[in-house]
Amino acid sequence: MRLSGPVRRNRAMLPSEGPPPAGAAPKSGLALAMLFLVGLLNFVDRQILSVLVEPIRQDLMFSDLQFGLLTGLTFSLFYSLAAVPIAVAADRSHRVRLIATCCGLWSLFTAACGLAGSFLHLAIARFGVGIGEAGGTAPSLSLLSDLFPPARRAWAIGLFSLNGPLGVFLGTSLAAWAAAEFGWRWVFFIMGAVGLIVAPLLLLLVREPVRGSMDSDPLAATAERLRFRQTLERLKADPALRWTMVVCGLGAFVSYGMLNWLPAYLMRSEAMPLAAMGKWFAVAAGGTLGLGMWLGGTLAARQAEQAGRGGYAVVPGAASVLLVPALSVALLLDGWTASLAGLLVPMTLCTMYIAPMLALTQELARPAERATVSALVMLAFNIVGLGFGPLFVGAVSDMVQPAFGDDSIGVALFGLVPVAACGALASFRLAYILRRDMDSGQSQPAYA
Template sequence: MTHEAKPGWRTHACLVLLLIVYIFNFVDRQILSILAQPIKAELNLTDAQLGWLGGFAFAFVYTLVGIPAALIAQRVGRVRMIAGALIVWSAATAACGLASSWLILALGRFGVGIGEAGGVAPSQSLISDLYPPAHRARALAVFSLGVPLGSGLGIMFGGLLAATFDWRHAFMVVGLTGVLFAPIFYLGARGRERQTAQAASPLASRLRRVAANPSLWLISLGASLSSVIGYGLMFWLPSVFMRSFKATLMSASFSFGLIVLIGGAIGILGGGLLADRLGARSPRAFVLIPAVAYLLCIPAYGLVLLDPGFAFDQAAGFALLIVAQALGLVWMGPVTASLHHVVEPEDRALASALFLFITNMIGLGFGSWIMGLISDYLSHNYAQEALRMAVSYGLGFYILGALCLAAAALRLHRDWRTR
């Protein structure tokens, strides 16, 4: 397959539609974080139960369905799969607003995970087909803006709806909006999907080929370990603001939403542009840039969490959290691009699904849950400050993630492909 030297406006328009779908993905995924406190009060839940809902309840089915969904997408078409997945996860989000118990809310989160499993891997694969290697990291970085935009908007509008009405209406409004957008996406994106000219290899050989790739495993493990604290912070920081800094629901949602929006956009776009520039000289830049950013996250977050002088709602603390959020999301463009450079073009959707399986099972599945468990354990000694301390201890996962990406840098040149 040949790539366009300069992608045209139709390709960029398709990327924008995929970005909007990804925004809905993270709105629906992260809205639970800002609604955690009113849900906890009404349903009488513990931090561990909330962390399980925010992580494992979603991640278990997401990872279970992700690889089969990527394989099905190649048969039915990636655009069709993405549109159908958007309907499923959005409807499940709306259904969460009807929950009367922890179990029913968990079933709703299962539905969100099942739907979202069919969205991200096909989207990343489609983008890598549409954009040439020289533009791929920045294109995937633009797509990855769905993380801060979706998370920030979900937190801000979720908090606004919950404060104005209640948490049930927040789930219903954001969920039904996604259902309405699905046909718009399908009509706008169909026709942009292109298949490789050669026939795909047998599934068994493709699975063996991808599973035997050392670079893929090191990259995935590095992203997974850092995502334990990354997802933990994304889920629990609004609650830390409310418990330790005495913020209201509205001020916590607005402040954290802005932090995610501004910091995330800067970090993701900056990481993608820097990786395309430095990666042209050495492929190792695609993993070393995120590794350095992970290490810088520790003092940036630690100063706010451990030093009372850096309250989140003061200028210095707010600015520092924007820097920390930017550093924490630098990895998304470079790591995803590097993943697609170490496998054959026909294996990209499968590699993305395997990558998402590992990162979501480890990072999303255990991040918020582990932080909640530690918080419950520390509550006997730290009372309301237990959650803040639990999140602070979790910053050590950034070191583990950086070490894995550094190890990947030593191996990367052997597996690198230029297509």
């Protein structure tokens, strides 16, 4: 058959003549390292404001409500909604340039935070950071899908996702040290300068891969650019994508609800000293978050290789099943040392869904819509999880406080157990749908 147009120009990228199925695109390791570094800056820049609440409040006399507006539900909504149009642009343009531009943008606004003299100034700067950060994760996931073949995507995305726990740990440690040594404004100046150096390095070192070049369908590399409405229609019509959003939303609800309230639970209910919190909980949280993401990605890649796409959902389902008794037992232990030790297992299990679900999203989406679908799936992650998980625990704690006193947070955390059970059921339902589609010959998306 004679090839013409875009298909002919990309003939070298067809699977039959291109890289072997088990391989990866040239310099994929370097690209993964650079995308990891950009993602790391994303999380560090997002984390430092939480660390600097007290010095900023003492200097600028902000209220807790004002900090809540900057870091809570309003910020998660703004970030999530901005991510969708940026992801649509990523599916229609040069992704490396877009990520580098967004990295430079959020770094510039991070530095501008150090110049803030009022709440309005800091709010504008932080929302600028949010706009930039919205262009980090979804386009990066799309790039990774064209740098690594299906058999290695969960592994690569699992490694990429480690920028979250490392960013939280470094953001907390570096911000506290720099603020003590130089003052809180210099924390923003330093991190902004680092990002403005990394952004052009990304452009210099990473090439834009051909879309779909690692997929089995030879037409994937030249898939038609899809309108946003078409992507929404397919999201509504595809039960696997819909259930992926449900699993992400429930998983994030539990993980954010746990991780955001465990420090207060350990200090209030289990009498953990503040010094011990800074010394032990930060390490425990960062370590378990990273371990959970790595385990989830590694086990899901192995399961998917053996059993097909259903393996991506089996791993989060099994983790949620184990989370139910693990969290219940940990909340019954007395004393902060025993409680923290007991919480290590549920803290690991609650993040094991992240890498498998991100990898599955890339598998289910067409190459021309991967960034957009990722952003839509992450709406459930950020709005349902970051927005309402901690809110649920806080509301239940306030409700039961008259009856349980200082133990009210522990009681509220027990409220996450049935949500985790629902997450397990949703994961196994998703696994069933994926296996049914594979048995009926619908395991690969159609490229029209």
